[in-house]
Amino acid sequence: MDAGLVNADSTLGSQLVNSHWYRVAGLAPRLRDTLRIHSQYWRRQLWYVVEDRINARYHRFDRQAYRIIRLLDGRTTLQQLWLRLAAEAGEHLPSQEEILSLLGQLHSLDLLATDTLPDLAELAGRGRSQTWRKRAASYFNPLAIRIPLFDPDRFLQRAAQRLAPVLSWRGAAIWLVCVLPALVLAASHWRELTNNFGERVMALDNLLMLAVLFPLVKILHELGHGLACKLGGGEVHDLGIMLLLFLPVPYLEASSSWTFPDKRARMLVGAAGMLVEVWLAALAFYLWFWLEPGMAKALAYDVTVLASVTTVLFNANPLLRYDGYYIASDALEIPNLAQRAGRWWSYLFERHLLGRRYAESPAQAPGEAFWFTLYSPLSFLYRTFVMFSIAVFVAGQYFAVGVLIAVWSVAASVALPLWRALGWLARNVSAGGIDSRPRRVILALAAGLGLFLFALPLPHHTQVDGVLWLPDSAVVRAGQTGFAERVLAISDSDLQPGETILELADSGLAAELAAQTARTEAAQVRYDAARLEDPAAGERYAAELRREQKALAHLAERDARLAVKSASGGRLWLSQSEDMPGRHFRQGDVLGYVIPPAPPRVRIIVDQSDEALIREHTRSVRVKLPFAVDSLWPATILRSVPAASNELPSAALGRSGGGEIATDPRDDSGRRALTSHFEYELGLPDDFPYRLIGSRVSVRFEHPLEPVGKRIWRGLRRLFLAHFHS
Template identity: 95%
Template structure:
C-alpha cells in the first residue's frame, strides 16, 4: 500500500505588513476545482487534508492556514481577504508575509488555478523534476522499485459488495478461529519449521517456486488493502509491480484512506493486507502439517514462510515505511512521522550546534518530540540491519548477489544521506546561511574529524586470551593404562631426568608378558634343537623366534612405561598425590608437572581474522595476569602452528571455563571451539615469578600506529566476510 501526505504549515512571527503587498493585493487566486478538503482531528487539534485528485497527493494544513484557504474563491482579492481576516481574527491576524508564504506553498504544490495562460515550460520542467525525484527515490531504495500498471477501482467495487458479509465482526471471528490455533501448533513444530532454514529456502529449485508464489501471495495482500479502502468509502486507482529484492511483487495504492476522518478506519486499511497474509500463512501451515512429503508440502511450506516472515520483517514493523509505519502513524496521531522526525533532528542540529535561535521546529502538538527523537535513529539502525541481514543471508548461497545487495544498501542507507548532509552544509557555509562563528565551528569539526579518522596515527593493539603452560617435557603423563601402585616421589620435591615419579600396575599386561616370555623361551628351545640336528631345517624356526621376540619386546616396552619417570629437571607437582594409590589412569592422562626453573610458556588462540595482523605487524607483546593486573610482562613469540584448528589448548579458554571462545556444547571436555583458530606459543622473561600452570592470562600485541578510519574499514570488511569464511 502506498500513501503520501505532504504537510504545509503556516507559522506566526513575521512582520505584519509586507512592502510588496501592493503588487499582489489586487489578485484573486482560487483553488483548483479538482480539490477536496476533509477535516480531521490529530491529537485533539483540527486539521484539514486537501485531496489533489489529479495527482493523487494529499496535503495537510492547520486551522489558521485553512482560514485563508477557504477564502480563495477567485472573487475575493488578497486585500479584501486580509481585511476580512483582520475583522475576524483580531490580534491573531496573520501577517501579509505569512499569507504570501502560504500562497507560495499552494502554488508549488499545484493547488492554485489560474485564469491566464500557464507557463508551459515551467509546468514541463516541474513535471520532469517530480518524475526524476520519484525515480531516484525508487532506484536508491534496494527494497522497492515501482512500476504502475492499471486502475483496479471498478473491480474492487464489485468485490467489496460481494464480500460485504465477511468485512465485519463475523470475518474477524473467523480470522481468529483460523490463526490462533496455528500459532499454538507452530510453536510445537518450531524445530521442524526452522531446521536448515537457509539451505531449504535458498536452494535453486525452491527459489524458482518462491518466484512464482511471491507475486500470488502479495496480490492477495494488496487486494486486502483495496477491499478495506473501498469498505471505508475510498478510491483505488493504481495497481502495479514493485521489484522487491529484484522479484516482481504487486502493489496497490490506497492513499485515499488518508481522507477518512476516523483513524481506526485508516489503521484497518493499513493492516488489512497483513491480516490476509497471516490468514493465508495459517491455512498453508495446516496443509503443511497434513500433507505427506513432496511438492505440495514444499509449496505449503514456502507459502507459510512468505506470508509470515515478510509480514514480521517488513510490513508489520513501523521502522520501515510499509504498512506498520502508517498504522503506527495513525495510532500515535503523528502524520508524516518519518519526514518530521528527520526534520526534528535537523532542527536540533541547527539550534544546538549552529546556534540558530529561530530554527523552525516540526513539533505541532504535545508529545511529538519524544517520538521524533526515538524514531529516526531506530529506523536507520533497523533499516540498515535488515538490508545487511538480507545481503548476508543471500550471499551465504549466492555470494555475488549478496555483495551487490550490500553495496546497494550502503549507497542508499549511508552514503547517499551522508552526501546530502555534506551538500547541505557546504551550501550553507558557502552561501552564508550559517553565521561566521558556527561556520568556523563546522569547518573546524569537519577538518578535525577528517584528520582524526584518516590522518592521525593512534596506538593500535590486539588483545587475546591465553593460558600459562609448560613445555611438553615438563608434563608428567601416564605412559600406559593401569592402576597406581606406589608413589615414588612426593609433591614439591626436586627431580632430575630419569627419576621415578609413580609406578603403575596392570595385572593383565603382567600376565600377558609372562605368557609371551614363556612362548619366546619355547621358540628359542625349538630353534636351538633344530639347528643342532639339521642347520638347514633350523632356519624354519628362526622366523617363528623373531616374531615371538618382537612381541615380547613390545610388551616389555609397555610394561616399562608403567613406571612413570621425570623427563626434565625441576620441582614436582602432583595432583592429589596422597589419593593416587589404587586409582586407575588411562594412557596419556596428566598426573602432574615437573616445574622447571625456567618460566612457563603462554599458549594463546588467535582468531583467523587477526592472525595476519599479529604475524606481520607486531611490534611488541605484553602479558597481564588477572591477579596481578598492575604488572605487564614482555613476551616473545616462540612458535606458531601453521594450520588452523578447533582444539583449544585448555578448557579455561572456552566459555565453559570462563573464557571468551564459544565451544561445542556436544564436547564434554570443553576444548573444542565452534570456529577454527591459530595457536601461538610465547616465551616469558626469566624473572617471571608466577608458576600457576593453567591460569588464564591476557596477551596484548602492539601494532604500528594507524588511523581510526583504516581500522573501521577493516572491521566492517571483517564483519561481512567472516560470515563466509567461518
C-alpha cells in the same frame, strides 16, 4: 501499502511584511474543486489532510497553515486574506512571506486552480521533474521498484461485503486460535526449522519454488490491506507489481486510509497484511509439521519462511518505510515521522552550527523531538544492516548476485545520501545570511574531522578472551585404556617428575602380552637351534624373531602406559579420587592435574581477521583478571598453532560457558566453535600469584599508533574479504 503523504506545514518567524507583496495582493487564488479536506487529531493537535482525488495523493497541513488554506475561495484577494487573518489572529498573525511560501508549496503540489491560460511549458517541465524524481527514488531504492497495473476497487468492494461476517471479532478469535499454538510448536521445533537454513533456502531448485510462491503470498498480504481499507470506508484504485530485490511481487495502494479520523482504523489497515501473512504462516507450519518428507512438505516450509521472515524483517519493522512505519506513526501520533526526523537534524545543524536563530523546529508537540532524534540514525543503520545482511547471505551461495546487491546498497544507502548531505551543506554554507564565524566553525570541524580520521595517530589494540591453563605436561591423562586398580597418590600431595599416580589394569592386554611373550620365546628357540645346526640357515629365522620382538615391545609399551605417572613436579589434583578404583578410563581421558610451582599459561583464540595483525604488529601483551581489575600483568607469546581450528581449548570461552564465542548447538561439550580461529599460548611472569585454572581472563595486544580512518578502511576491507571470499 504505498507512501504518498506529504507534510506541507508552514514555518513561522519570518519578517511580517514582504517588499514584493504589492505584486500579488490583488490575486484571489483558490483550491482545485477535486480536493477533499479531512480533519485529524495528532497529539491533541488538529491537523488537516488534503486529498487530491485526481492524482491519488494526500497532503497533511497543520492548523496554522489551514487557517490560510480555508480562505482560498477564489473571491478573497490576498490583501483581504491577510487583513482578515490580522483581525482573527492578533499576535499570531502569519507574515506575508509565510503566506507566499505556503502558496508556493500549494502551487508546486498542483493544489491551486487558475482561471487564466496555464503555462504549458511550466506544467510540462514540472511533470517531467516529478516523473524523474519518482523514477530516481524508485531506481535508487534497492528494495522496491513499482509498476502500476489496474484498479481493484470494485473487486475489493464486493469481497468486503461477502467477507464482512468473518472480518469481525469472530475472525480475530479464529486468528488467535490458529496462530498461538503454532508459535508454541515452532519454538519447540526451532532447531529442526533452522537447521541448515541457508543451504535449504538458497538451493537453486528451492529458489525457483520461492519465486513462484512469493507473489502468491504477497497478493494475499496486499488484499488484506485492501479489504481493511474498504471496511473502513476508503477507496483502493491502484494495484501493480513491485520489483522487490529483482523479484516481481504485487503491491496495492491503500493510502486513502490516511483520511480516516480514528487512528486505530488506520493502524488496522497497516497491520492487515501482516495479520494475513502470520495466519498463512501458521497454516503452512501445521502442514509442514504433519506431512511426510517430500515436495508438499518443502512447499509448506517455504510458505512458512516467506510469510514469517519477510514480515519481521521488512513489513513489521518501523525503521523501514513499510507497514510497521505507518503503524508506528499512527501509534506515536507523529505524522510524517521520517521526513520530519530528517528536518529535525537539519534544524539542529542550522540552529547550532550555522547560527540561524530563526530556524524553525519541526517538533510541534511535546515528545516529538525525542523520537526525531532517535529515528533518523536508527533507520539509516537498520536499512544498511538489512541490505548488507541480504548481500552476505546471498553471496554465500551466489557470489556475483551478492556483490551486485552489496554495491547497489553502498550506492543507494551510503553514497547517495552522503552526496545529498554534502550538497545541502555546500548550499547552506554558501547561501546568504551566514556570517563568517559559522563558516569558520564548519571548515574547522571538517578539517578537524579529516585530521582525526587520517592524520592523528591514536592508541590501537586488540582485545580477546583467554583462559588460565596449565602446560600440556601438567595434565594427567590415561596413557592406555583400562580399569583403575590402585591409586598410589592422593590429591593435594606433592609429586616429583616420573612418580606413579595411578595403576590401570587391562586383562585383554595382559593376555595379549603373555601370548606374545610365548611367541617371541618360541621364535628365539627356533632361531638359536637353527643357528647351531647351520648358521646360514639360521638367518631365515632372524626376520621372524625381529617381527615377534617388535610386537612384544609394542605391547610392553602399552602395558607400561597402564602406570599413570607425573610428567612434571608439583601439587596433585585428582577429580573424585575416592571413586577411581574400579572405574574404566579410555586412552586420553583427563584424570587430574599436577599444578607446578611456575605460573599457569594463558590460552587464547584469535579470529582469523585479527591473526595477521597480532602476529606482525604486536608491541606488548597485557593480561587482566576479572577478579583483580586493578592489576595488569605482562605476558609473552610462547607458541601459536599455525593451523586454524574450530575446537576451543576450554568450554569457558564459548557462549555456553559464559564466553563470547558462538558455539555449535549440536555439540554437547560446548567446545566446537561455529567459525575457525587460531590458538595462542602466553606465558606469565614468575610472580603471578593466581593458580585459578580455568578462569577467564582478558588479553590486550598493543599495536603501534594508527589513525582511525586507516582502521575503518582495513575493517571494511576485511569484512568484504571475509564474507565475499575475494
